[in-house]
Amino acid sequence: MAGAGAVRSIGTILPRRCLALNRGRGPQRFTRPLVFMAVTRLSAAVSESASAASTVEETTQIQQDIEFDEETDPREDKLACPICYYPLVKKSNESVPRLECDVCKKEYRNNGTYLDLTVAASSGEYTESMPAATELFRSPLVSFLYERGWRQNFVWGGFPGPEKEFEMAKEYLKPAIGGTIVDASCGSGLFSRLFVKSGMFSQVIALDFSENMLRQCSEFVESENIPKENLVLVRADISRLPFPSGSIDAIHAGAAIHCWPSPASAVAEISRVLRPGGVFVATTFIVDVVPPAVPVLRLTRQYFAQFTSNTIYVSETELEDLCSACGLVGFTCVRNGFFVIISATKPS
Numbered sequence: 001m002a003g004a005g006a007v008r009s010i011g012t013i014l015p016r017r018c019l020a021l022n023r024g025r026g027p028q029r030f031t032r033p034l035v036f037m038a039v040t041r042l043s044a045a046v047s048e049s050a051s052a053a054s055t056v057e058e059t060t061q062i063q064q065d066i067e068f069d070e071e072t073d074p075r076e077d078k079l080a081c082p083i084c085y086y087p088l089v090k091k092s093n094e095s096v097p098r099l100e101c102d103v104c105k106k107e108y109r110n111n112g113t114y115l116d117l118t119v120a121a122s123s124g125e126y127t128e129s130m131p132a133a134t135e136l137f138r139s140p141l142v143s144f145l146y147e148r149g150w151r152q153n154f155v156w157g158g159f160p161g162p163e164k165e166f167e168m169a170k171e172y173l174k175p176a177i178g179g180t181i182v183d184a185s186c187g188s189g190l191f192s193r194l195f196v197k198s199g200m201f202s203q204v205i206a207l208d209f210s211e212n213m214l215r216q217c218s219e220f221v222e223s224e225n226i227p228k229e230n231l232v233l234v235r236a237d238i239s240r241l242p243f244p245s246g247s248i249d250a251i252h253a254g255a256a257i258h259c260w261p262s263p264a265s266a267v268a269e270i271s272r273v274l275r276p277g278g279v280f281v282a283t284t285f286i287v288d289v290v291p292p293a294v295p296v297l298r299l300t301r302q303y304f305a306q307f308t309s310n311t312i313y314v315s316e317t318e319l320e321d322l323c324s325a326c327g328l329v330g331f332t333c334v335r336n337g338f339f340v341i342i343s344a345t346k347p348s
Contacts, residue, residue, distance in 0.1 A: 078180055078203065079234070081106060082119050082242040114214040114233035117242035121235075131261045131309030134209060137187070143212035146188045147220070154255060157285055158337025162254075165283060165341070166194045168334065169252060172281045172343040173200070179249025182207055184238055184270070185256035189217030193224060195252075196231050207234045207241075239265040243273040250274075253282040258311050267326040274346040280328060285338045286313045316340065 079088050081101035088099040088108065099108045099115070108117055120126060136142055142150065155161060160168075169191075173181070180203040183192040192206035208214055214233050221228065236242050238260055251270050260266045270280050288294055294314050301312040313319060319342050320331040328344035 078205070078243055078247055079115075079117065079232075080242050080244045080247075081108075082117050082236065082240045085242075085244060087244055113218045114211075114235050116235045118209070118235055118237055119240055130209075132307070133259050133309040134261065137259070138210040138212060140212045143188065143210060143216050146213070146216065147190060151187075151190065151255075154339075158335075158339035159255065159283070160336060160339070162190055162194070165254065166191060168341050169254075169281050169283075170198070170200070172332075172341075173250050173252070173279055175277060175345075176201070176250035176279050178202055180205065180247075181250040181252060182241075182243070182248055182273075184241075184251055184253040184266075185209075185259065186217060187213050187254075187256075189213075189220055189233075191252060191254050192217060192231070193220060193226055196226050201230070201250075203230050203232065205232045205234055207236050207238075209235065209237055211235060239269055241269045241273050245272050246275045248273045248275060248278060250279045250281070253280075255283050257282045257284045258313065259309075260311070261309050263311055263322060264326065267322055267328070271327045271346060276346055276348045278346045279343060280323070280345070281341070281343045283339065283341045284313060284319070286316060286319075286335070286340050287338060288314050289338055313340075316342075 079099065080086060081088060081104060083106060084101060084103045086101055086103040089102055091098050091100055098110075100106070101108075106122075108115060108121055110116075116122070120128060130138070137146075151162070159165065177200050179201060181195055181201045182205045183189070183195060184207050186192045186206040186208045187210075189206050192204055195201055195204045206214070206217055208217075214235055217233060220226075221231065234242065239262055251274065257263055257266070267280070274280065287297060297312055297314050301314070305311055316333050316335070319333065319340070323329075323331050323342070323344040327346070329347050330345040331342065332344075333340050333342040
């Protein structure tokens with residue numbers, strides 16, 4: 001019984017004088033004040049025990065409320081509120097499906113192309129100005145041109161091409177086979193579609209902040225007859241990922257990390273959402289091919305970043321330090337000219 005288990009021994013409840021022995025005459029009689037003190041302490045102990053038992057029952061009930069059987073779980077798998085990171089509830093009994101956060105009660109809707117999980121989603125008058133590089137990729141023109149000439153020009157920087165880059169990434173992603181992968185800053189879904197076609201993952205989440213890039217991704221998925229059962233298109237901020245902590249098996253970011261307004265904030269978020277043993281794989285540029293230019297770039301890149309919101313990396317060590325500072329280990333990289341592919345792991 002919870003109450004009995006919590007009550008302390010009689011020796012700790014009664015005043016010591018109540019139990020004192022009178023030499024040669026056995027136990028002394030209790031005086032009224034001492035008996036009153038004893039009863040008061042005993043009553044307080046029982047009340048405390050009952051309160052503790054009630055707290056345990058309430059805690060158990062709360063745990064039951066948030067623990068779900070995977071087969072009957074009404075929550076949208078892997079998706080969370082970007083405000084409080086609490087798993088979202090799918091309201092499937094309505095004509096227009098929506099997701100809702102049980103904590104802050106905010107609603108998120110799918111517009112038929114992608115699910116908007118940005119913090120400002122569904123806001124009315126409120127808008128935010130974004131960095132120049134972010135706005136560039138939100139434009140319809142750049143989104144349309146990305147796979148129609150823009151991305152192909154990366155070959156001049158040493159990028160081996162999407163197919164080869166995909167094969168290189170697959171080697172790092174083997175520990176995540178069968179799990180969920182997020183293609184962060186997916187653009188028009190170049191790698192998202194390859195991940196779906198490969199059949200390596202149970203779920204592929206194509207994530208980008210650009211509405212037009214996600215529309216291009218959707219159009220390519222339709223034109224290539226790619227199955228949608230395991231593919232989810234999500235609009236989100238790379239520095240505010242809409243996933244519960246420790247829920248994602250792998251995150252891939254192709255030619256993107258240099259475009260992020262705050263790479264440290266983004267990689268910290270990636271570290272948060274990766275499960276123990278989860279893998280982060282990314283490709284970017286390192287401009288150390290011309291050594292005499294490196295000191296100049298170190299001095300001027302902060303001004304370049306302020307103007308363009310892009311980051312110039314001048315060494316592999318910078319990327320390793322970035323991953324390490326955000327709690328990732330086992331950093332590796334492969335170079336080809338300006339091109340670098342890196343990988344790091346969430347500690348088990």
